[in-house]
Amino acid sequence: MFSSAVRHLSFYPFVQPLARNRVRFMLEAAPGDLKTCELVWWKRTNAAEQHNAPLHIRIENGRVTQWQTEVEFSEEAHYIKYGFFLTDRTGTRYWLNTYGLQAEPAAEGSFEILQINQTDVNTIPDWSRGCIYYQIFPERFARNGVARGEFAPWDARPTRDNYLGGNLAGIISHLAYLSDLGIECIYLNPIFLGDFNHKYATTDYLKIDPMFGTEPELTELVEKAHGLGIRVILDGVFNHTGIHFSPFMDLMEKGQNSAYKDWFYPKQYPIRVDASCYECVGDYPYMPRLNGENPEVRAYVRDVLIYWIEHTHIDGWRFDVADELDRHAVTWWREEIKRRYPEAVLLCETWGDASRLLGADGFDCAMNYLFRDAMIDYFAHGTITETELANRLNSMLMRYLDETNLSMYNCLGSHDTARFLTEAGGDTWRLRLAMAFQMLFPGAPALYYGDELGMTGENDPGCRGGMVWDKPDQNLLSWEKELIRMRKQHPAVRRGKYTVLMAEDHIFAFLRENEKDRVAAVFNTGDQMKHLDFAEMAGSVDVLPHSVKIINPS
Numbered sequence: 001m002f003s004s005a006v007r008h009l010s011f012y013p014f015v016q017p018l019a020r021n022r023v024r025f026m027l028e029a030a031p032g033d034l035k036t037c038e039l040v041w042w043k044r045t046n047a048a049e050q051h052n053a054p055l056h057i058r059i060e061n062g063r064v065t066q067w068q069t070e071v072e073f074s075e076e077a078h079y080i081k082y083g084f085f086l087t088d089r090t091g092t093r094y095w096l097n098t099y100g101l102q103a104e105p106a107a108e109g110s111f112e113i114l115q116i117n118q119t120d121v122n123t124i125p126d127w128s129r130g131c132i133y134y135q136i137f138p139e140r141f142a143r144n145g146v147a148r149g150e151f152a153p154w155d156a157r158p159t160r161d162n163y164l165g166g167n168l169a170g171i172i173s174h175l176a177y178l179s180d181l182g183i184e185c186i187y188l189n190p191i192f193l194g195d196f197n198h199k200y201a202t203t204d205y206l207k208i209d210p211m212f213g214t215e216p217e218l219t220e221l222v223e224k225a226h227g228l229g230i231r232v233i234l235d236g237v238f239n240h241t242g243i244h245f246s247p248f249m250d251l252m253e254k255g256q257n258s259a260y261k262d263w264f265y266p267k268q269y270p271i272r273v274d275a276s277c278y279e280c281v282g283d284y285p286y287m288p289r290l291n292g293e294n295p296e297v298r299a300y301v302r303d304v305l306i307y308w309i310e311h312t313h314i315d316g317w318r319f320d321v322a323d324e325l326d327r328h329a330v331t332w333w334r335e336e337i338k339r340r341y342p343e344a345v346l347l348c349e350t351w352g353d354a355s356r357l358l359g360a361d362g363f364d365c366a367m368n369y370l371f372r373d374a375m376i377d378y379f380a381h382g383t384i385t386e387t388e389l390a391n392r393l394n395s396m397l398m399r400y401l402d403e404t405n406l407s408m409y410n411c412l413g414s415h416d417t418a419r420f421l422t423e424a425g426g427d428t429w430r431l432r433l434a435m436a437f438q439m440l441f442p443g444a445p446a447l448y449y450g451d452e453l454g455m456t457g458e459n460d461p462g463c464r465g466g467m468v469w470d471k472p473d474q475n476l477l478s479w480e481k482e483l484i485r486m487r488k489q490h491p492a493v494r495r496g497k498y499t500v501l502m503a504e505d506h507i508f509a510f511l512r513e514n515e516k517d518r519v520a521a522v523f524n525t526g527d528q529m530k531h532l533d534f535a536e537m538a539g540s541v542d543v544l545p546h547s548v549k550i551i552n553p554s
Contacts, residue, residue: 142170
């Protein structure tokens with residue numbers, strides 16, 4: 001046995017509080033090393049009464065195997081001592097405690113849980129698990145009502161400077177379309193008063209940008225969406241502001257005498273629009289960073305977050321550039337929001353491993369660009385093998401709790417990436433397969449507006465074109481609708497276990513299952529039809545080239 005690969009620590013994520021009296025235990029080992037793994041636990045005050053719980057394999061990625069089990073205690077978990085019996089493939093038995101692997105159980109060196117508090121429990125809104133999102137870039141989705149400004153033609157090539165005139169009224173007028181598609185939550189890019197067409201340079205967090213509409217219109221949008229069973233979350237840009245945000249303007253005018261000096265990170269005076277004068281996101285001078293360490297800033301952001309939930313009944317927030325926010329500020333904002341609105345989802349943006357940002361003291365879930373990258377490399381570009389895809393996805397799933405994985409925002413693209421169909425060189429079959437994978441894989445599938453209609457576009461600003469209402473790909477739209485319909489019919493797809501069945505020779509197959517439901521999917525990215533036999537599918541299947549076969553063998 002590769003003993004150095006055996007790993008357990010008596011804290012998160014190896015010990016995961018699910019409730020004060022329910023705990024999940026996890027252990028890691030090298031693939032194939034362990035035949036069995038068993039948890040043994042007892043109360044510190046009653047060592048004679050020991051309890052056992054077998055661990056099962058959670059997931060493997062070619063380098064590590066994760067084992068886990070859950071224990072429900074008769075009272076709140078406190079003063080729980082424990083260790084593990086490990087049996088390797090030769091039948092040799094070991095005892096694992098804080099000292100490492102032992103030949104025999106030892107009285108000293110046991111792992112211990114001292115106390116599980118309610119604040120240790122990571123509570124994610126139940127509705128977000130498996131939720132189907134739809135991202136809307138408001139300026140480019142739909143224009144309706146009286147025009148508020150001078151706009152380019154709706155089909156004009158998108159640039160960083162032109163405006164097409166999309167607004168809240170336009171979104172309201174297309175809620176029926178989103179409902180028919182099967183969407184369960186809308187994520188809106190910034191709608192507050194701000195510079196530029198993207199509005200990520202906020203100038204007033206308590207005012208809807210007039211080009212989009214008014215606060216009553218946002219309230220109407222949320223109310224009508226809720227009436228159709230669709231939730232709404234807003235984009236919160238709290239890592240930075242625009243240069244016309246009044247506190248920053250005060251800093252530029254008054255310099256070191258400004259009451260808002262500590263709201264930002266000035267480097268030198270006088271303050272001018274120059275990255276050398278203050279910290280800014282991406283070293284972009286038009287977006288100065290807010291100082292989240294400042295209690296006044298924390299309270300200001302808290303008030304903004306609460307205001308829009310209270311006044312318009314939105315269902316949560318997406319936090320822009322979340323991995324650059326002050327961690328202590330995030331924890332405080334979470335506490336303030338969750339105390340009042342426990343069902344509000346807190347989604348964060350990050351482009352890599354999000355594990356350090358999530359949990360009971362952080363965000364509920366994250367934009368899953370790791371998933372998107374894997375989909376691009378396998379389906380769009382065809383640059384990785386099935387084995388590499390399986391290992392990358394399993395490594396990704398290993399990073400997060402089971403409950404978190406079900407709420408991860410699994411996107412194929414966004415306002416910050418090239419459109420998937422463009423990445424795929426215009427091959428619609430590649431997008432169709434990626435859409436199917438996205439809808440069947442664990443998590444919350446997220447559509448970027450227009451992908452379901454076959455929109456193309458290079459990276460920002462090319463990916464932000466006007467919605468192609470007048471020239472949709474109806475076949476692609478019908479395909480997406482059918483996938484969403486099927487997803488909603490099968491609880492196993494929304495919350496079931498994920499198991500890879502095959503990953504080789506242009507075939508990737510996996511199974512989703514729970515106690516009552518099973519759905520299998522076989523993807524063929526090759527040029528030849530494949531005849532396959534899977535015991536899990538109760539028979540053989542033929543999978544055409546460049547297609548997916550979805551089976552419900554229950």
